[in-house]
Amino acid sequence: MELKITPGLIQRLHDLEPRLQAICQISGIPGCSIGVMHEGQVVWKANLGHRNVELSLKTQSDTVYNIDSITKSMTAAAFGLLVADGKVKWETPVRDIIPEFASLGDELDKQITPLDLLSMRSGNTMLDSMSWQGNNYIFFKKSETIALWNATPRQGSFRNSFLYNNWCYAVVGVIIEKLSGQSLHDFLRERIFEPLHLKNTRMTDFTPDEKRTLCYAILDDRSPVAIPEPAIGTGTFMEGASGLLSTVDDMFVLYGAYMAAIKDQTSRRTNSTHGNPFKECTTLTSGHNFLGNSISLREQTYACALVRCQLPGPLGMLSMNMKLMNIPPKNVMPNAAEGASSRLCFYHQGLMPGSSANVAFLPETDTIVAVLANACPLGDGADWMSQMIMEVIFEAPVRHDYESFARETAAKVLDHLPSLKRTQEANRLVGTTPSFPLEEYAGKYHHTQTRFWVEIAVVKECLSICFMGVKMETYELRHYQDDTFTWIISFNEAARRGRFVHYYDAVHYLIRFADDGQGIRRLYWHCTRDTGETPYLFLKSQV
Structure with a gap:
């Protein structure tokens, strides 16, 4: 009609x-x-x-x-x-x-x-x-x-x-x-x-x-x-x-x-x-x-x-x-x-x-x-x-x-973000410690396929992660388990910092480091929602 x-x-x-x-x-x-x-x-x-x-x-x-x-x-x-x-x-x-x-x-x-x-x-x-x-x-x-x-x-x-x-x-x-x-x-x-x-x-x-x-x-x-x-x-x-x-x-x-x-x-x-x-x-x-x-x-x-x-x-x-x-x-x-x-x-x-x-x-x-x-x-x-x-x-x-x-x-x-924190805590191995002093994790890590990079630094007694050298995009990186660290933040901090508060899953906020036999030289990150089971690889710059 x-x-x-x-x-x-x-x-x-x-x-x-x-x-x-x-x-x-x-x-x-x-x-x-x-x-x-x-x-x-x-x-x-x-x-x-x-x-x-x-x-x-x-x-x-x-x-x-x-x-x-x-x-x-x-x-x-x-x-x-x-x-x-x-x-x-x-x-x-x-x-x-x-x-x-x-x-x-x-x-x-x-x-x-x-x-x-x-x-x-x-x-x-x-x-x-x-x-x-x-x-x-x-x-x-x-x-x-x-x-x-x-x-x-x-x-x-x-x-x-x-x-x-x-x-x-x-x-x-x-x-x-x-x-x-x-x-x-x-x-x-x-x-x-x-x-x-x-x-x-x-x-x-x-x-x-x-x-x-x-x-x-x-x-x-x-x-x-x-x-x-x-x-x-x-x-x-x-x-x-x-x-x-x-x-x-x-x-x-x-x-x-x-x-x-x-x-x-x-x-x-x-x-x-x-x-x-x-x-x-x-x-x-x-x-x-x-x-x-x-x-x-x-x-x-x-x-x-x-x-x-x-x-x-x-x-x-x-x-x-x-x-x-x-x-x-x-x-x-x-x-x-x-x-x-x-x-x-x-x-x-x-x-x-x-x-x-x-x-x-x-x-x-x-x-x-x-x-x-x-x-x-x-x-x-x-x-x-x-x-x-x-x-x-x-x-x-x-x-x-x-x-x-x-x-x-x-x-x-x-x-959403509180639930990701709960998921991380539920899956966390309690009682582990980093394999190396925090200074060993510091440095610049470059994505193997693009010019994207992150910088890991020691700040007081924990690490920080900074995306592409943009200081306002720096986040505290806290020990999670073994050589994995978390940078998950609260709902209100994410909102105030102009981030999507509904978008990523729990593994996105985990950064895993790896020892290549000569110390910490690799970083793995599920940096997108469609990464699949395999995280993206970042390699540490040689100084």
């Missing part, structure tokens, strides 16, 4: 506001901006909380937020423009564009195409904690992108697995720059943002902006603490994955144009739409990869930086919520819009320390739901709010208790 805009819809959305505020309170979100477009019209906006808590500055629909991984859909669209221009094909091997790509890889690596990267089906995992640790500080330069990719191991089957990897879009950003002869932010601005007359959408350029929200971490009492903004932006590593800023007002224009192009090009079986900057939309929005974590009977695929799903069905499949709900007692994500008519939905989510975002759109009803927030909260509150709003728009007969889901995920986030 076709839905039309009625005063009843607007009233239902207005009546939802107390529940949205409850999600913010439970998740600890200091401020967010929400917008709904339906049947092609902006029908409702809500601005909750503050963009600057200390100065009591409220959020507005033109408040500028980091949109994090929602950037990826624009990077994918930019690549589509190059395909339409005849400069490249979706199936062109990346090595044909960048000869040094996969120089350390096997034959499968050499077959990787841009479409493989855009749809997360390369099978390669990113070395995420080598990119950044705390305080949103990025350790690598954009010029190192290809060399870093060449060090990524394959953890999934090539073209037969979904393995989310931010570095895929870092590579695509470099490809766009090489083929276009422009910087990524200039290309996006000239080809997409300026034609659409967007007012506040741009690549992060690290200049002051009075409309910009601050970024916050959430302490265990749900109070916010300001942290540095994400350092991904113009000219940085992972710019194509997570560098954009935008507003709810601009989201309507941007995704409204995208939806119009999708509908037109699909119906006319063409790759362009007159007066619309988006091209190659049928490829951009086709399902190229199956989401391996879905048990839905309806479609759950990954297009080019968009999850493509059929409602009713689970949403938030890229969210931390999915990982938090995917354990007892709930086991699965809720069936969003349950009982409502079946509709195709596209969405993506974004998350960095200090920011989170969710944009969903349904072309059949010209619907957009955008939620932008200024915190990495206790659970993905933007995801819960988006799902709640869609239930109201489509008058789903079954309404879920999203406040209960939010409380469940928040409790698990709050307990």
Whole structure:
């Protein structure tokens, strides 16, 4: 049944506001901006909380937020423009564009195409904690992108697995720059943002902006603490994955144009739409990869930086919520819009320390739901709010208790680091001592595949670990057992230092040293979540 805009819809959305505020309170979100477009019209906006808590500055629909991984859909669209221009094909091997790509890889690596990267089906995992640790500080330069990719191991089957990897879009950003002869932010601005007359959408350029929200971490009492903004932006590593800023007002224009192009090009079986900057939309929005974590009977695929799903069905499949709900007692994500008519939905989510975002759109009803927030909260509150709003728009007969889901995920986030401490203690061998004096462990240890390094130093009666020589990224390293040390920290310290508080497991916080017969010369670390059973090797510099 076709839905039309009625005063009843607007009233239902207005009546939802107390529940949205409850999600913010439970998740600890200091401020967010929400917008709904339906049947092609902006029908409702809500601005909750503050963009600057200390100065009591409220959020507005033109408040500028980091949109994090929602950037990826624009990077994918930019690549589509190059395909339409005849400069490249979706199936062109990346090595044909960048000869040094996969120089350390096997034959499968050499077959990787841009479409493989855009749809997360390369099978390669990113070395995420080598990119950044705390305080949103990025350790690598954009010029190192290809060399870093060449060090990524394959953890999934090539073209037969979904393995989310931010570095895929870092590579695509470099490809766009090489083929276009422009910087990524200039290309996006000239080809997409300026034609659409967007007012506040741009690549992060690290200049002051009075409309910009601050970024916050959430302490265990749900109070916010300001942290540095994400350092991904113009000219940085992972710019194509997570560098954009935008507003709810601009989201309507941007995704409204995208939806119009999708509908037109699909119906006319063409790759362009007159007066619309988006091209190659049928490829951009086709399902190229199956989401391996879905048990839905309806479609759950990954297009080019968009999850493509059929409602009713689970949403938030890229969210931390999915990982938090995917354990007892709930086991699965809720069936969003349950009982409502079946509709195709596209969405993506974004998350960095200090920011989170969710944009969903349904072309059949010209619907957009955008939620932008200024915190990495206790659970993905933007995801819960988006799902709640869609239930109201489509008058789903079954309404879920999203406040209960939010409380469940928040409790698990709050307990994550404490639970890792408990796990470490439960597995610890009591009564062991280091094999050598602490001074023997000190020194610089270099990863064998990249230029990433850590420095171990003696501080009073224990060790410290410093990542890449960045002093603010120094942590106490305490004896755990034998020649293994732990650097796990409290929840509040992790939050104040701008770290993800929900992300890694217990072995990530263990550093194991090894004697090669001439003393301590090796260090082993599970530095990423997808390391597998074998930790990465670091070798001590010879002085």
